[in-house]
Amino acid sequence: MTTQTAPKTKIKIAYFDFTSCEGCQLNKLNLENHILDLLEHVEIVEFREAMDDKADSYDVAFIEGSISTPTCVERIHDIRRRAKILVALGSCASIGGINAMKNLQPIEDVREIVYGEDKYLFPTLPAMPLSAIVKVDYEIHGCPMSIPEFLQVFKALAMGKAPIKPDSPVCVECKLRENECLFDRGMVCLGPITRSGCDAICPSFGQFCTGCRGLVPNPNKNAMLDILTDHGLSLQEAEKRLLLFNSYQHPDTFK
Amino acid sequence: MTLSTQEHNPRELYYPEMAEITAIKQYTELEKWYEITLPGGRDLEHQPGQFAIFSLFGIGEAAISICSAPSKKGAFDICVRKVGMLTEKLHQLEIGQKIGVRGPFGTGFPVADFKGKDILIIGGGIGIVPLRSLINHVIDNRDDFGRLVILYGAKNPQELLFPDELQKWNDDPRIEYQVTVDQGSPEWQGNTGVITTLIPGLDLDLDNTIAAIVGPPIMYKFVLMALKSKRLPDENIYMSLERRMKCGVGKCGHCQINDSYVCLDGPVYHFPDIKNLPEAI
Amino acid sequence: MKRYNLLLQNIPDFVKHLQAQGEVLAPHTKGDNSFSFDKVTDANNVILDYNRTLQSIRKFFLPPTERLLNYSLTENTFTKVEIENNQRIFLGVHSYDMQAVLKLDFNFSDRTPEVNYLKRRENCTFIGVSFEPDDFHFSRSVGITVEATEGFDIFLNRHENGYEVQVLTERGEGIIKGFNALENAPELAETNRQFKNKIKFNHNRLPEVMEQSWKSPVWDEVAKRCVGCGTCNLVCPTCYCFNVVDNVDLSLKDGSRDRHWDGCMLNSFAAVAGGENFRETLASRQRHRIYRKFKYITDKTGDPWCVGCGRCAAYCTADISIVEIINQLSDEFEQNYLRKSAAPAEQII
Incomplete structure (x- = not known):
């Protein structure tokens, strides 16, 4: 019998990190239950957190962190040239994430505040997701990156198929798990317009959604703001809540 | 309340039958033709215009039209454009490999009612695929029908499907075949322009002509307008609509247009039935 | 029909009596202010006095996620999934949720009967309970009273210090047999609980209202406030749309084809592989819902x-x-259609 959808060879993968807390990469090392199964299918050729070697080309490059300096731009171009498939790992890489909050202020002010009189040594750019500079094939969202989504993307790539890109909101996963809505517990939650794929992990443990996976396609942001203010936030608080992870994609959401 | 599950065969809904790919032809960069053989060479027993749901384990399912006529025995054909997860993987398969089949599903062309009529085929792009089933049915039962007029439009000459058969249609004295492409090439000597440009020149026996239309969503409106100005009665028009399908059996809800399930009531519709159906055309 | 009285203090014993006969599923508290239907493990935790459960009992017949088949990638073969149909007793179901099950029975029997659903529906006993309509209930407006007993084997109608037990079917009699802590039926005045939330027209006129509402501005107004999260679909007891996906084990050797609930309010519900989305706007999706x-x-x-x-x-x-939407459409219908009913229909559309 021919094995027509099962993978035939190991894929060469590499990990890189840009401006980030490296939490996503550590999260990946936390895949203890799965890591041996994963290693059956891959050959890791570059992973700073776990090894020192370097390679010339990769089937899949997983990249964590935002682009925020001119050096980052050069490096990401170099990685893109050597990677058949490039996957953004975690919010910083996929949507700009927390880093992009700095974009809401003039870049020179930010540089001054952070580096003081040494600022001339540290050129800086507005924080950007990888897709602002290079073509990104797939994204694994979340802060830190969502393990269920990582496994989903990983398995798909190992099988040579396109991973599913979730575009429904977190509410769907909450309802499938029959969670009590956090709005009914007096909280405000960004689940209604945040991209699912995390299995509603935060609401399932009583923590409201902070929007770390980015907004769904075509989000009705004004309606979401109304929801937040109707449930007790001031307009300013509501805007801040939405911008926490989504400053890059939606910098002028509320102007 | 007592509900019985005895009357029907539970296998039929979501369990596929494993069928073998017995021939493959690559037509274009995106389109491949497959001959599929069910276990024991059993016939699919479909009607022209019907579809089946094909699956690969680990990849998923997709609804694909059958493009051979019921008169082809022992196997059936599909022609697949690489557009999604399943079709992408399907394109990598080779002769001898197996795929899951559920079906046939839906309502096809009511060919028994077409007997004695002139058949006008209007196919745009991959719309020619489900129409090939009807064309071959007419060819294989040639004396049951009147004229066979085929209008086929594609974006460019490279995207024309079934090239070997197009030549046969062209050479057959009992087929009136016309083809046009939106954009020609240096070698292309045929018509250029959208498919509707072929309609005004037709000489039709209006009361005795059945038009069968399949094409991209944008095409229907313009073809219908052109047929209207030819004064072809609405009752003589049939068309096949594409929608997202998951279950194929009228449950999952994805293919619904208003109160109509495309997987049950379609994909082939009699135009008067959907003329006033919002969101249909 | 036999009638008895069940005192509040005897309810745990009644639940235990049911547990001896099969798996009992009943409302429990969930989170801070919610309820959910779950398997009873402790008879004292059953709550019969509740407003609504987060999900209806639909979830037991059409599970949120369901394995349709298992397969081996290496062998390219599949195995069937056993569908369980053990004895199950549903205790404390409200009339509207029972009616919703009867509607799903129709949907899953109509045209192409679906064994997955229908087999799970076998061997079920339903014990209904009355409820006090809150600000959201409006079942009376769609023809379902609090006390409607269709579909139930036993119905418990709340009164001051307990429940009137109505035994409605033979199955119900069989279930109650041997439970001795029942009193004679109380003398109750006819109960007919009132609803605050109402659709203004009789429901049999609503198809006529809908007929005229395709182009209503109401859809756009609702769409401005809607974020398209799909919650309304996913909590609806008569929604049954689903999606099917293939999931593979990390071994990449085995996997399953699974279906999960989907919703027509979600962005890509009607999108096809080629990219066309046949209900792209929130307004068209609200109207479809x-x-x-x-x-x-x-x-x-x-x-x-x-x-x-x-x-x-x-x-x-x-x-x-949904009541506001229907009432706005009804108001429009009244203004645009009823008051001009002398004019030919074409002028109004």
Whole structure:
């Protein structure tokens, strides 16, 4: 019998990190239950957190962190040239994430505040997701990156198929798990317009959604703001809540 | 309340039958033709215009039209454009490999009612695929029908499907075949322009002509307008609509247009039935 | 019909009596202010006095995620999945949720009967309970009273210090047999609980309203407030749309084909592989949702396909109310159509 959808060879993968807390990469090392199964299918050729070697080309490059300096731009171009498939790992890489909050202020002010009189040594750019500079094939969202989504993307790539890109909101996963809505517990939650794929992990443990996976396609942001203010936030608080992870994609959401 | 599950065969809904790919032809960069053989060479027993749901384990399912006529025995054909997860993987398969089949599903062309009529085929792009089933049915039962007029439009000459058969249609004295492409090439000597440009020149026996239309969503409106100005009665028009399908059996809800399930009531519709159906055309 | 009285203090014993006969599923508290239907493990935790459960009992017949088949990638073969149909006793079901099950029975039997659902529906006993309508319930407006007993084997009608037990079917008699802590039936005045939340027209006129509402501005107004989260679909006891996906084990050798609940309010519900989305706007999706409940199936069966549970409004974070939508459409219908009914229809559309 021919094995027509099962993978035939190991894929060469590499990990890189840009401006980030490296939490996503550590999260990946936390895949203890799965890591041996994963290693059956891959050959890791570059992973700073776990090894020192370097390679010339990769089937899949997983990249964590935002682009925020001119050096980052050069490096990401170099990685893109050597990677058949490039996957953004975690919010910083996929949507700009927390880093992009700095974009809401003039870049020179930010540089001054952070580096003081040494600022001339540290050129800086507005924080950007990888897709602002290079073509990104797939994204694994979340802060830190969502393990269920990582496994989903990983398995798909190992099988040579396109991973599913979730575009429904977190509410769907909450309802499938029959969670009590956090709005009914007096909280405000960004689940209604945040991209699912995390299995509603935060609401399932009583923590409201902070929007770390980015907004769904075509989000009705004004309606979401109304929801937040109707449930007790001031307009300013509501805007801040939405911008926490989504400053890059939606910098002028509320102007 | 007592509900019985005895009357029907539970296998039929979501369990596929494993069928073998017995021939493959690559037509274009995106389109491949497959001959599929069910276990024991059993016939699919479909009607022209019907579809089946094909699956690969680990990849998923997709609804694909059958493009051979019921008169082809022992196997059936599909022609697949690489557009999604399943079709992408399907394109990598080779002769001898197996795929899951559920079906046939839906309502096809009511060919028994077409007997004695002139058949006008209007196919745009991959719309020619489900129409090939009807064309071959007419060819294989040639004396049951009147004229066979085929209008086929594609974006460019490279995207024309079934090239070997197009030549046969062209050479057959009992087929009136016309083809046009939106954009020609240096070698292309045929018509250029959208498919509707072929309609005004037709000489039709209006009361005795059945038009069968399949094409991209944008095409229907313009073809219908052109047929209207030819004064072809609405009752003589049939068309096949594409929608997202998951279950194929009228449950999952994805293919619904208003109160109509495309997987049950379609994909082939009699135009008067959907003329006033919002969101249909 | 036999009638008895069940005192509040005897309810735990009644639950234990049921547990001896099969798996008992009943409302329990969930989170801070919610309820959910779960398997009873401790008879004292059953709550019969509740407003609504987060999900209806639909989840036991059409599970949120369901394995359709298992397969081996290396062998390219599949194995069937056993569908369980053990004895199950549903205790404390409200009339509207029972009606919703009867509607799903129709959907899963109609045209192409679906064994997955129908087999799970076998061997079920339903014990209903009355409820006090809150601000969201409006089942009376769709023809379902609090005390409606259709579908139930036993119905418990609340009174001051207990429940009137109505034994409605032979199955119900069999279930109650041997439970001795029952009193003689109380003398109760006819109960007919009132609803605050109401659709202004009789429900049998709503298909006519819908007929005229396709181009209503109401859809755009609702769409402005809606974020398209799909909650209204996913909590609806008569919604049954689903998606099917293949999931593979990390071994990449085995996997399963699974279906999970889907919703027509979600962005890509009607999108095809080629990229076309046949209901791209929130307004068209809201209209489809409402027409599914009050027109499409209603035209075929004569019944509204909404049971008035109020979940879609109660759990909508944007406070969109199906009753308000219907009433706005009814107002428009009244203004544009009824008052000009002398004029030919073409002029009005």
